[in-house]
Amino acid sequence: MMSRIEVAKVLADPKIGEKITVMGWVRAFRANRFIALNDGSGMNNLQVVIDYENIEAEVLENIKYHSCLKVTGELVESQGSGQAVELIADDIEVLGGNNLDEYPIQPKKMSMEFLREKAHLRMRTNTFSAVFRIRHAVAFAIHKYFNDNGYYYLHTPIITGSDAEGAGEMFRVSTLDPADAPKTEDGKVDYEKDFFEKPTNLTVSGQLQAEIGALALGKVYTFGPTFRAENSNTSRHLSEFWMVEPEVAFCDIHGDMDLAEDFVQYLIRYVIDNYMDELEFLDNRIKEEEKNMPKEKRRPMGLIEMLRFVVDNEFERITYTDAINILRNSKPFKKGRFEFEPTWGADLQAEHERFLVEKKFKKPVIVRDYPKDIKAFYMRMNDDDKTVAAMDVLFPYIGEVIGGSQREERMDKLTGRMAQMNIPEEELWWYLELRKYGGAPHAGFGLGFERMVQFITGMGNIRDVIPFPRTPGSAEF
């Protein structure tokens, strides 16, 4: 049995004078005497002090940056500043540390791009261990929020035969041999001979199945991986990402917006209340990074300050039509500084979203009632017959974190929309039956989990908040 105490526990409740054993990795080794040991249990290291009388020179020689050590010793009040307690080592065993001279990660500033290529090691750095502890915290808070509020966690399928968003950017799932696939008479691939006897894909969203759940259990949510084969090489897109999708019966677009606002504020508050060490570290990291940047490139607020700001202020709510008017009357538009012209009927571009959030309102903005032609078939038609009850929650730096809507519960309107958009009714017969048999007004949304974690950690690129990112041209690890 390996009996050890975790560093976070030692630091939270230090028992001075006690003999303890800790295990962890060397985050720093100063003056051949002081080791900063971290075992992943928290942000803070335990200072280990070498007692030369007890530790042999041979062992000392083998202690390198990122050696893995087992240390036994006495916990004492620290003589130095910077920590309250330290461990006077009387026995050190090197558990692992071969070839550390070749260790690619060095105790100095390294680029995020480089570290991404070392995804098997980057988690050992302060930055990434903080990010992934917070990622865990947000996931936990999501389940806690919904459980405490009477929602049921519904597992929706990852392999699907329907294209929920009509985006057509899906990964095919097939066991056919691409070089020798069976063909139909007209020369197309015969998916009836495929594993599921029909074309199937990795899901882009669990929403349509979540609607089934909402119309039975009242309030449900999904939280699982989703896949999009769009060729977007941006700092906000992944090909595989996690989405959280609550779906609520007897809820309209306004209730949907209330839920979205309350939910994301709760998630941020949870991290502020429980992971302040990590947030402070990440906050300082950004300040450090921005030190040498020109003022206009720096963030207007520190990370923690901004998180508090989002939690303490109501989000701005405007319609899409208002948004277009604001953008057309804005200085950047009049001075020709937008790359894309804000035009009624076209999607808001990232530059437009950023203007609304960062310049105009200086807080999260919920835009609703989008033109029907740029939105999915299932969104509820408004009385103007031009817009649908859709809403997007826009955040500073990252833009859209949430997309949602009230769903079309009226059979005739829904089938009418599907016909206009060439969506065959046979494919979604079960979705239509939800309207036929005891349908109810209902609404929901999807939160991009990584975008939320990106916002809370302040990381510049979404690839740095998921352990093993999948993006176009990249599926290592």
Ligand code: 4AD
């Ligand atoms: O706006 P989207 O496409 O909405 C849906 O899929 C709806 N079915 C959700 C619902 O109503 N239940 O996606 C939802 C969110 C976006 O707001 C964004 O935060 C995130 O998912 N997202 C991505 N995150 C990372 N990488 C991508 N490629 C993403 N695409 C969307």
Ligand code: MG
């Ligand atoms: Mg969207």
